[in-house]
Amino acid sequence: MILMQIRPRRLRQDSGLRSLVRETRVMPEDLIYPLFIKAGEGIRDEIGSLPGCYHLSPDEMLLQEAEKIVEAGLKGVILFGLPADKDEVGSRAKADDGPVQKACRLLKREYPELYLITDVCLCAYTSHGHCGLVDNGEILNDKTLPHLAEMAVSHAESGADMVAPSDMMDGRVAAIREELDKNGYKDIPIMSYAAKYNSAFYGPFREAQGSSPTDGDRSSHQMDYANSREAMREVLLDEDEGADILMVKPALAYLDIIKDVREKTDLPVAAYNVSGEYSLVHAGSEAGLVNRWELQNEILTAIKRAGADLIITYAALEFANRFSEEYRKRDN
Template identity: 60%
Template sequence: MRTSLALRELVRENKVTADDLIMPYFVVETDDESFKKEISSMPGQYQLSLKQLERKVGEAVADGLKACILFGIPAEKDEVGSGAYDDAGIVQKAIRLLKDRWPELVVIADTCLCEYTSHGHCGLVKNDYVQNDPTLNLLAKAAVAQARAGADMVAPSDMMDGRVAAIREALDEEGFINTPIMSYAVKYASAFYGPFREAAESAPRFGDRKTYQMDPPNGREAMREAVADLEEGADILMVKPGLPYLDIVRQVRDNFDTPVAVYQVSGEYSMIKAAAQNGWIDEMGVIMESLVAFKRAGADLILTYFTEDVLKALK
């Protein structure tokens, strides 16, 4: 059954399709419509003005893009991350733009404060410590602003305890009862996030995020986090990062019937790109093998910066 490509494809257990993929984009608040800055640690990925975002998404839609997730880089930041929940904030503007142009495109909003706070943390800070409960109201306000702008889904990535319940309650009160929540339910305090923090300009100004993101050695804790988010109203559970945590993806899949997402994060992307640029690997071969690993582990959805390249390959 392996003697030809046709036979191998006929009995192949897992396949990656356009329906599986979600493309992340970084959109910058700027008056320069031509702004398109390559991220040095993520070759082929860019910070984009609204106009350049429109062009990039248009090309991807033509190749079969079904869904994207937006990260915003505001012109100004403050201690309370007000750009995250401003109706005129950059992500809200981007949502309205994309939904107006491509109504059928699933536009997901990353719901967090770290890209908007001057200190770079995902919540309010007092005495150099991130305050969990006071942050929940701001996250809820951000989710409502994103839904009001037209987001098809919100994706809280902060890892504050109780934020899914706060967001669900706020969305329902504002009439967004059908807006689903894709929760970063199992998000580890990973060393694989380095390039993202350059891309989103969200590196903490002090300390780290280990007090509110998960400790990498822990597996059983992941199930407790997933249960808590489901009980609070999460519709999709996400595991982040991806390849170093395939065992966690499988545990989440085996224990819960809800859709499971996985994020192939910036560090994973950059390692593959670096090895490919040095001629050490077959880039597309490694990309597809890594994405199939996510499917084999049980993921239904894959957030990956390789989405545009894969869509072209599938096409």
């Protein structure tokens, strides 16, 4: 009697077959590229903590970067603002001539095919660096909501296609949805940072955006990284309040959360491959410990495999360019 042998390796024995049966693929159109828009003119300064990423002024410097992004095949960007001036209530966040507002108008005019998402949070605009208004060391949740809603409307007025509140104030999705609708922007979607954890992986970003708190931390509103059930409460609350896309941040250390969110909702799920994750890959590569391209590709694939439909990543432009190169090699 001949026993049939089960040999899974049959499907792994050459690259062509492995490609045919591959279950998860990351494509450039899955990725969203973060851009840091700095008030001023003629600015294109590489960010030391984020190699390959730049502070860009909302002028020709931004347009040159946008041309590269579009040519690489990326479809969307998310804009973060660095204002010239800050105050206690982050009033520049909703200014018509703010860096994000100017960038939206410029990009919408010159590259209308590029989908514009804007970060909605006060941390980069407040003199104290917190995500909301502060009184005697306490972050004022409800008094912050109108400021976030007005910020979102100012972005929509300037040409943003989607707004993404990252502040983690309770009720902010509902407040933003109400204000957008009231001002005639019923079709502007909200991508909520629904499960945003208080993470040590944010260090390079805070340096890049100048958004570190002058005192205290963000543990009163960002989630405890030990909790998973709490993430589901946050996600479902934001869905009920009108969020159109639900985000998990960070991504790599929270693949279980991404998977849970994917199983609990029919809405699109986004994940943020954050600055610390990106910078560690670069540092490892510079030390000769890892292959940057292979490791970053593996990380992005893991995030998508966990259930993310969209991935925000600083590696988006490099990935898209390398992706195009690989296809050109195959065609030749």
